[in-house]
Amino acid sequence: MQKHTVTIAVFAGMALLTVLAQFGVLDRYYISVLMFMGVNVILATSLNLVNGYMGEFSCGHGGFMCVGAYVSSLCTVLMFSKNAILGAPLLPPYLTFIGFPLALLAGAGAAAVAGLVVAIPSFKTRGDYLAIITLAANYIVISAINNMEIIGGPRGFMGMSATEVGMKSVVDIPWVLMFTMLGTLFSVWLLRRFVSSTLGKGVPAICQDEIAAEIMSVDTNRMKLIAFMLSSGLAGLAGGLYAHILGYVNPQSFDIMRSTEIMVMVYLGGMGSLSGTALAAVLFTVLMEALRFLDVWKWVVIPLLLILLMQFRPEGLMGNKELADLFPKLRKYYSFK
Amino acid sequence: MSLLEIKGLTRRFGGLIAVNDFNIELGEHELVALIGPNGAGKTTVFNLISGFYQPSEGSIRLKGQDTKGLRPHQVTAAGVARTFQGIRLWGEMHVLDNIRIAQHYRLGYSLMDCFLRTKNYALREKAIDTIAWELLEAMGLKDCAYELPRNLPYGVQRRVEIARAMSVKPSLLLLDEPAAGLNSSDVEGLITLVRWIYDNFPVTIWMIEHQMKVVMSLCSRIKVVDFGSTIADGTPEEIQKNPTVIKAYLGDDTI
Numbered sequence: 001m002q003k004h005t006v007t008i009a010v011f012a013g014m015a016l017l018t019v020l021a022q023f024g025v026l027d028r029y030y031i032s033v034l035m036f037m038g039v040n041v042i043l044a045t046s047l048n049l050v051n052g053y054m055g056e057f058s059c060g061h062g063g064f065m066c067v068g069a070y071v072s073s074l075c076t077v078l079m080f081s082k083n084a085i086l087g088a089p090l091l092p093p094y095l096t097f098i099g100f101p102l103a104l105l106a107g108a109g110a111a112a113v114a115g116l117v118v119a120i121p122s123f124k125t126r127g128d129y130l131a132i133i134t135l136a137a138n139y140i141v142i143s144a145i146n147n148m149e150i151i152g153g154p155r156g157f158m159g160m161s162a163t164e165v166g167m168k169s170v171v172d173i174p175w176v177l178m179f180t181m182l183g184t185l186f187s188v189w190l191l192r193r194f195v196s197s198t199l200g201k202g203v204p205a206i207c208q209d210e211i212a213a214e215i216m217s218v219d220t221n222r223m224k225l226i227a228f229m230l231s232s233g234l235a236g237l238a239g240g241l242y243a244h245i246l247g248y249v250n251p252q253s254f255d256i257m258r259s260t261e262i263m264v265m266v267y268l269g270g271m272g273s274l275s276g277t278a279l280a281a282v283l284f285t286v287l288m289e290a291l292r293f294l295d296v297w298k299w300v301v302i303p304l305l306l307i308l309l310m311q312f313r314p315e316g317l318m319g320n321k322e323l324a325d326l327f328p329k330l331r332k333y334y335s336f337k
Numbered sequence: 338m339s340l341l342e343i344k345g346l347t348r349r350f351g352g353l354i355a356v357n358d359f360n361i362e363l364g365e366h367e368l369v370a371l372i373g374p375n376g377a378g379k380t381t382v383f384n385l386i387s388g389f390y391q392p393s394e395g396s397i398r399l400k401g402q403d404t405k406g407l408r409p410h411q412v413t414a415a416g417v418a419r420t421f422q423g424i425r426l427w428g429e430m431h432v433l434d435n436i437r438i439a440q441h442y443r444l445g446y447s448l449m450d451c452f453l454r455t456k457n458y459a460l461r462e463k464a465i466d467t468i469a470w471e472l473l474e475a476m477g478l479k480d481c482a483y484e485l486p487r488n489l490p491y492g493v494q495r496r497v498e499i500a501r502a503m504s505v506k507p508s509l510l511l512l513d514e515p516a517a518g519l520n521s522s523d524v525e526g527l528i529t530l531v532r533w534i535y536d537n538f539p540v541t542i543w544m545i546e547h548q549m550k551v552v553m554s555l556c557s558r559i560k561v562v563d564f565g566s567t568i569a570d571g572t573p574e575e576i577q578k579n580p581t582v583i584k585a586y587l588g589d590d591t592i
Contacts, residue, residue, distance in 0.1 A: 189453060197451045197458070198437045198444060204440045205427050214426035215387055217413040217442035226448060238510055272429075318389060320429070 006334035011296020014181045021174040031177055035245045037236045037285040038184035042279040044265035045191050045274055046234035051263065052271030052320070053195060054227050055207030057131040058118065060138030061235050061262045064111040066254035066324065067141055068236025069243040070151065072107030073160050076100060076244070081162035084148060093166030100163050102177065104240040112229040114141065119228035123221050124209075140260055145251040156250030160243055180241050187234045192274055205226050264306055267329065270316030275323035280316070338401050339364050340541050341386070341509055345395035346517040348381055357565035359395070361537065362495035363509070367541045371555040372576075374585060378565040379545045380422060382498075383511050387419050388412035401510070414442035418507035420498045422514045422545075426486040431499050433482040436469040439504045468504060475537075476500045476530070492523035503534065510534070516551045528554055553577075561585070 017034065020026045041205040043061060050058045077083050079091045079099045083227070091099060117137045146154045162281055167175040194200040202223040205213040214220050241250045261284075267282025309316070324330045339362045349395040356378045363369060371379050384390045385401055386397055388409040392394040397404045397534040399415055405519075407415070416492060427435055443467070450458040473479045478493070478500055486494055495515060515531070516524050528551055535542055535555075546552050552573070559576045569576055576582055 193452055193454065194448075198462060199442070199446070199448065199451050201430065201434055201438050202441055204430060208427040208429050209425050211389075212421070212427065213438075214409040215389070215413060215419060215421075216439040216501060217410045218438065219408075219410050219441070221408075 002332060003334065004103045005281070006330070007251035010185070014178075014185075017057060017181070018174060018178055021177055032245065033285065034243070035177055035291055038180040039245070040186050040262075040265060040281040040285050041240050041278045042187040042238035042241070043262045043311070044269065044277040045188055046231045046278040047240070047262050047273065047275065048266050048269070049191060049195070049203070049227055049231045051266050052273070053203045053207060054224070055204075055271075056122065057127070057229075058134040058231070059131055059259050059263060060118070060134035060136070060141075061232075062254040062256065062258035063138035063140050063141035064114055064232035064235040065239035065242065065258065066145065066249075066251065067114045067232075067253065068104075068107035068111040068239030070101040070107075070157065070239075071110040071236070071251045072240030073117075073157055073243045075103035075150065076163045077157075077159040078247055079103070080166050081159040083159050089162070093169050096163050100167065100175075100244070101162075102213065102235055104179070104183065106190070106231045107240035108237040112233030112237065114228045114236075115232030118227050118232070122228060124222045127165055137255070138254075138256060142251045142255050153248070156248055158248040160249075161247035163244060164247070168315070175216070175240075180245065183237055183241050185319075187237060188274065188278060190230070194226075195274065229271055232241035233297040264302065265321060267306065268309060270320060271320035273316070273322055276316060276318030276321070279323075290309060307315050340400060342398040342401075342544075343382075343386075343395070344398075346382070346385060346392050346397065347394040348378075348385055349393045354565050356385065359562070359565075359567060361570075363541050363543065365508070365541060366535075366539060367543075367558065368535050369543045370552045371543065371545045371562065372547070372552060372559060372560045373562040373568075376560045379562060380513055382562075383419060383545065384512055386412070387417060388510065405591050410442060413505055413507075416506075416508040417511065418502035418505040418509075419511035420495075420502050420513055420515060422517060424486075424491075424494050424498055426494060426498055426501070428485060428487040431483045431485055432478060432489075433469055433473070435486060435497060436472060436504045437465050438467065439501045439591055440465050441504070468506075472500050472518060476503075478533050490524065492519055493526065495519065495523070496572060499530065499534070502536070503538070503540075507540055510540050510542045510548075512542065514545050514547060516546055516548045524548065524551060527551065531555055 015070070021031050047058065047061045050056050076099060078086045080089045080093065080096055082088055117140070118134050121133050125133065145151065151157050162175050202213065202218040205218055206220055206223055210220060265281045265284045266277050268284060268303065269277035288298065291301060294301060318326070341361070341363040343359055343361045345355065346356055353554060359382060359431050371382065373379055374437060378423040381390065385392055388404060388407050388411065391405070399417065402415070404412055404415070427438065445459045445461045476496060481489055481493065488498055489497065501513070516527055517529060531542060532555060534540065557572065559571065559573055561576060561582050568581045568585055569579045
């Protein structure tokens, strides 16, 4: 029983939040902050796989998020929304419960495939050069969508709210919040399982000594492929959730500014620490909201915090330690297999 | 059939011939040394065998199979493990993980198994663990299983690196200057360790070494190279008397 304390606490917490949102204790503002928190946790932990565990410097995470956002949006709009180009909804509203998660998965899959743009060059390229490739990948995605008039180009794309409306027309509870929480849990769970396996430990082995990894039978190309595709795929999932939270996306919201934001979360939390980046993502979201009164000035304050962090604690808040390494007593309350 | 058969192996880097027409045949369960002055091309031979470089000419056959075009991890999977001149452990992961990761080629489970934590996954991970602990126990490294390599003394790091190579269950173990940087008591320990590995595992050990004490007390056969070419091949006694070898090491006695 004790072993499951944390698991039970997590699910109880999620249920509690859903109930609070349902009965209006949490207003729309708090709910949306909560949802962005989840999206940020997915983004930061998935980027951590590449920037932390693998030691590469990917600065194009926003691009993959964008692919996921657009692909899943296109899917749900096609299925459940009336659109000038895509026509009338193909499916009735009660199928949104299946359609929405499938659309999210499609977005994640498309983003994972887009991750190949970086994964394949990474076989031969490392460090700064690969960083430039990731930057280019981000620009390619944004510019391509900017130039596609059919999905709105720079004006953006909308109609995703029909999905939530569809789900609410059947049972009126905060569905998007629930899906966001589940998606967050799923991502962290997937990453945790990957990095704790001997298979997944091939990733930090590449980071720490690639030649040794290759000579000691680690198929480095395969590991890079998995790491980049998993990372970009989860970014795509985050993008899909983001699009359905807002009900509207435009390419500008996934540009280099977004990628930087995600990187800040990773470096804040500590590279190579899953719990660290997850906590940092939560902290960062709160910070962004708390500093809202500063308006554009918050983009002066936050980078300044980053400079201070790099100066005084370059390894991030948690170094590359997990929460359970810092508080060994926690281990009693969860079992991880 | 011989374990390793190298014929006419040549490797050029631009105009430099690092290895020139290198030939050797190693049988099962041998202990052989490769010596020669600095820059003679010894490490290049090892790099060619482990697939890190591709030969310019010639062939490397492992258990009768040409290794041409194989990537390093595939060569390792075929049964060749090695250590490095400078220690190359994964410094931020504890010793146990270092030994586990070197078993990557026989993980035996897929990414999906890993995500879903299937029965196969549990079984395979357990097998990997068992092998790792057995090796650590046998090589006297059990106490430092959860230490980070970078916190260990140099001599122990060497042992860990050899243990990591052994976890591949190689049929050919290449040791690139295992005694480099060790103090005299560590060298004694190394000699005992290599001897112990040779006596307890069905493995052919081929080492590059500069310390004659190590070479002479361990190896039954020595190959000497200089400027990429083989200049002598024989038992330790023969090599010690060989005039060409003496000349390569000490220079000409005519002034």
